[in-house]
């Protein structure tokens with residue numbers, strides 16, 4: 001239990017007391033003098049709580065030391081601080097960012113001027129955790145325009161980066177799609193613009209690599225040229241040890257902003273059996289302290305070129321033809337990949353089902369895919385759906401509900417019990433959400449438009465989703481959809497949800513064009529799609545927990561629930577709504593362990609179990 005904190009923390013101080021009052025577990029943690037927002041409707045606020053092992057055992061309002069305690073335990077005095085259930089991003093591409101090249105400049109994701117970006121690079125260059133000469137990188141997680149209109153020059157980067165090569169690379173860029181295949185307004189390049197400093201330019205232009213970066217270090221958006229070549233080169237040469245190191249580094253950043261769980265949405269072109277090795281190894285080593293629930297995406301497996309997505313799905317689900325045997329679908333794993341796809345993983349790493357493009361958003365293919373999934377006893381599906389796709393996908397789901405009711409091969413949990421979802425849902429109307437609620441399909445809403453305000457969709461439809469939650473019982477989960485197509489910070493998403501303002505101040509949500517007179521759906525949903533921070537926090541906790549079928553033990557501060565809680569470093573509920581994105585964790589607890597502390601409430605060097613001589 002002590003490994004995680006001892007790995008992360010150095011220093012010494014004593015703001016934590018150990019109180020001895022009888023028989024107890026040394027592992028117990030009591031949090032007192034807290035403003036606990038529990039998300040538990042039966043007990044919405046409290047000021048103290050007790051954790052024993054990996055569970056919350058009591059949530060109360062005494063604040064008196066000893067009332068719940070049976071003995072020695074670590075006491076954290078929250079000093080009036082806000083405590084919330086740990087945040088769960090329902091749809092994030094964490095792993096793609098975790099295994100990228102170099103030492104990630106995490107703070108650069110939240111930089112919105114050139115000066116802030118350069119300060120973040122300078123700080124990372126001076127970080128004692130970064131070895132001399134190591135690459136500093138921001139790959140994905142940003143849009144180049146956010147830094148006061150564009151990237152710094154090569155000279156400006158050189159001035160702050162010391163002996164470190166620096167690479168800044170936007171990994172996602174919407175482009176028009178005149179053909180509107182499957183109703184998509186937009187397609188996307190996976191290589192946006194970028195910028196490198198002199199050391200990085202000379203490295204990539206050097207012997208044996210020779211990628212031909214321009215003298216000024218700028219990288220222009222394209223799919224076949226230098227930008228993509230750099231990414232492919234680094235990805236092919238990033239050793240597993242570095243992938244594990246950067247995965248744990250990103251985990252630490254996640255803990256610092258209060259993230260404790262992630263619906264991992266994989267990636268197009270992602271090598272499922274290779275690119276999750278770092279996560280799997282970190283879990284095997286006992287170092288993974290984020291609850292990763294990943295979605296298998298049946299894309300680009302070896303030998304599948306030319307196949308449709310539904311054919312690839314069949315490959316994933318089983319080598320057997322559909323419904324031709326007594327048992328219909330044998331419980332095979334992915335042929336040749338050696339990859340465990342059972343839902344029954346460990347507490348930190350397991351499959352949640354299929355996503356986010358398991359098939360094209362076309363009615364008969366959606367129905368067929370759902371029938372497949374219901375022949376596995378425990379999988380759910382999570383399907384990308386935007387704009388004109390939404391109606392087709394919902395129709396496919398409704399057809400599938402009718403079909404699977406008659407399917408002799410359907411096994412295990414029913415359609416409703418799978419907790420399936422549609423994701424993104426930009427341009428969804430009130431009617432769409434009501435239809436989804438009627439068949440228990442959840443709505444996962446993400447914030448990609450925060451970085452891409454010119455995207456042709458409207459939304460995200462926060463107000464419509466939360467109103468459908470209240471009126472029709474719709475399940476709603478929230479996420480960022482980073483870290484290639486967007487940021488990863490939940491507080492950036494929450495600020496966007498509250499203010500409606502994109503990174504550049506563009507107001508996207510207050511005057512929703514979808515439902516305006518003359519818009520595509522006049523009156524189709526409320527004209528103001530903004531939400532409150534409390535709605536957003538509920539969405540990021542209790543709401544998101546439903547999507548992994550863990551709402552019975554995650555997402556609330558409640559006795560019996562898993563001890564995943566965060567003490568915030570400020571109260572975002574009382575401050576300027578434009579400062580919400582600056583919120584961080586003071587203390588993050590996952591599975592009953594202090595996995596992160598900023599040192600303000602607990603000392604950095606002493607995790608639980610180290611407190612025997614402390615008083």
Ligand SMILES: [Zn+2]
Pocket residue numbers: 091093265356481
């Ligand atoms: Zn996504």
